[in-house]
Amino acid sequence: MIPALLGLCPVGGYAQNGADRLPNVIYIMADDLGIGDLGCYGQRLIKTPAVDGLAKSGMRFSQHYAGCTVSAPSRCVLMTGKHTGHSFVRGNKGVEDAEGRKFDFPLADGEVTVAEVMKRKNYATACIGKWGLGGPQTEGHPNKQGFDYFFGYLGQANAHRYYPEFLFENEKMVKLDKQVYSHDLIMEKALSFIEKNAEQPFFLYLSPTIPHADLILPDNQLGDYDGKFVEKPFKGGGYVAQPKPRATFAAMVSRLDRDVQRVLDLLEEKGLTENTLVMFTSDNGTHKEGGHDPFFFNSSGGFRGAKRDLYEGGIRTPFIVSWPGVIKSGTVSFHVSAFWDFLPTMCELIGEKVPAGLDGISYLPALTGTGKQKQHDYLYWEFHEQGGKQAVLRDNWKLIRLQVDNPAKTRQELYNLNTDPMEVLDVAGQYPEKVKELGKLLDKAHVSSELYPFKTERK
Structure with a gap:
């Protein structure tokens, strides 16, 4: 102490x-x-x-x-x-x-x-x-x-x-x-x-x-x-x-x-x-x-x-x-x-x-240095410019979803920050189950907003 x-x-x-x-x-x-x-x-x-x-x-x-x-x-x-x-x-x-x-x-x-x-x-x-x-x-x-x-x-x-x-x-x-x-x-x-x-x-x-x-x-x-x-x-x-x-x-x-x-x-x-x-x-x-x-x-x-x-x-x-x-x-x-x-x-x-x-x-x-430090299950971000972006981080696995506003162009990138903190190697193709897991978190973390909708959410 x-x-x-x-x-x-x-x-x-x-x-x-x-x-x-x-x-x-x-x-x-x-x-x-x-x-x-x-x-x-x-x-x-x-x-x-x-x-x-x-x-x-x-x-x-x-x-x-x-x-x-x-x-x-x-x-x-x-x-x-x-x-x-x-x-x-x-x-x-x-x-x-x-x-x-x-x-x-x-x-x-x-x-x-x-x-x-x-x-x-x-x-x-x-x-x-x-x-x-x-x-x-x-x-x-x-x-x-x-x-x-x-x-x-x-x-x-x-x-x-x-x-x-x-x-x-x-x-x-x-x-x-x-x-x-x-x-x-x-x-x-x-x-x-x-x-x-x-x-x-x-x-x-x-x-x-x-x-x-x-x-x-x-x-x-x-x-x-x-x-x-x-x-x-x-x-x-x-x-x-x-x-x-x-x-x-x-x-x-x-x-x-x-x-x-x-x-x-x-x-x-x-x-x-x-x-x-x-x-x-x-x-x-x-x-x-x-x-x-x-x-x-x-x-x-x-x-x-x-x-x-x-x-x-x-x-x-x-x-x-x-x-x-x-x-x-x-x-x-x-x-x-x-x-x-x-x-x-x-x-x-x-x-x-x-x-x-x-x-x-x-x-x-x-x-x-006192007490038990809780940890995040995951962190989440979204951004409403440049076609719309989302990202989620869990256990240093990071999924980034780009071009959210245009489903025909939407793509996802996956990085392991433990081995690749500079995000050089997109390994989404190698770990489809991890992409699926983190994709569900992206969807769960996002609540639609009338003030800041992605284009796919606009009425």
Whole structure:
């Protein structure tokens, strides 16, 4: 048993060193950061000392999965604990408000979010960064989904721009007129929230947009990366033109890492380090947009695919958790976990009942080394672009179904991740019984949605 755990006293959950106060939780989710973009997962060209330090002080997961391969559904899965087979939001579905501004289809009021669960134990709650689950005056707005405070991008389409016309603070539009680098402002708001709530338990869902394209930095602050790489200029088209995309991408990742360190330094200054659970991940796999070259940086960590794929490179994501004195430092977990486990984990952490109908299981035993860690029977994903895709993982056998929308073109690929983690060898022809078994799971996991139907389900 970890010695510090002897001092842990469940007071409707975990309280540090016998105190009545429940632990703070900071969940940091980068945007389109590949698993291979961090030093602790093998990156050699980009410096990420702060996140690597988190791994050294805590636990690095080797097989953790995003909720989906694009933003909005992945974030919905994280917030609600339901995989995309029956989550409310299953795709990037844009809507316009009365003034013609684009936001995302709103999360339903009846969905229970992590923040709403944390509020039951009187946590101060904030979402700072990108939300993507509902615009102003909708039921999906974060203030109506358990968050006391919101600052950032309500709509993800707007989050492609680091010099936006506006951001939102709660329901109020904050006009920036393309004069402010949004990431820096987002970080200032996050640090301010920690400062203001240092005396009470808080939950901060920090979702910066770095390193999603655009690839751009204020005053072209490339630091040590300027001139380091042979560049292929990006001419623009949908994203800003960037003459030095490799250096800019690297510098953006290092800027994010710098700001993770600012959060950790503030926790230390406030005496909160030992009573704060810090988590770091990314919403999906690396992107190939705005001039970013994921192959040059090995952003997918050697795994096949990227964002919009259901291969490992599109959904396997970095996951690092630090909680000094509770999580044993420098450990690696081989527990297979996913975004939909976050809500059940928080329920166990604070002593709240898990809402009905969830797919997740708590990974708190894996973190603390105490109790019996349950295992998933299977994991499931679906994606409603590029012809429709589904995937299921069971015992490291993975079945991917492609072109779901067109039965005449539908095909299935089977991979054994134990022997072929890079998904090079499709063995569907060799193991028809395994394809049949996993195919039944695909069908079982998917519940038809009127909002996100596959074409074969449309009336």
